[in-house]
Amino acid sequence: MRSVLFVLTACAVIGLAFWAYRENFRTQQALNTTDQLQRDIGASRARLAVLRAEWAYLNRPARLRDLADLNFDSLGLMPMAPEQFGRIDQVAFPLEEEGLLPITDVIDVSNVGEQP
Numbered sequence: 650m651r652s653v654l655f656v657l658t659a660c661a662v663i664g665l666a667f668w669a670y671r672e673n674f675r676t677q678q679a680l681n682t683t684d685q686l687q688r689d690i691g692a693s694r695a696r697l698a699v700l701r702a703e704w705a706y707l708n709r710p711a712r713l714r715d716l717a718d719l720n721f722d723s724l725g726l727m728p729m730a731p732e733q734f735g736r737i738d739q740v741a742f743p744l745e746e747e748g749l750l751p752i753t754d755v756i757d758v759s760n761v762g763e764q765p
Contacts, residue, residue, distance in 0.1 A: 717726060 717724070
């Protein structure tokens with residue numbers, strides 16, 4: 650009876666050792682995956698920062714103005730005129746039934762500039 654108990658105990662120890670090794674391997678694998686994802690996120694953020702800087706560089710007003718002047722005839726652009734701009738009362742705001750208040754109710758301009 651004692652030898653059966655020793656064999657069962659040895660099998661239990663071997664089984665627990667195998668389980669612990671497998672869990673340790675899975676944990677190390679998860680940590681490596683997490684580290685790789687963190688590196689990928691950092692590289693993506695760096696690429697995004699470069700792309701934003703390039704976008705800002707390419708959309709400089711002076712550059713766009715020069716491109717518009719250079720390609721004025723081929724683009725078929727018309728010169729800007731004051732008549733092309735509208736007034737605020739020409740904008741169609743949603744009605745009150747749609748759940749939005751008129752702009753005069755949203756902004757209280759009655760006490761602008763007054764000292765408290």
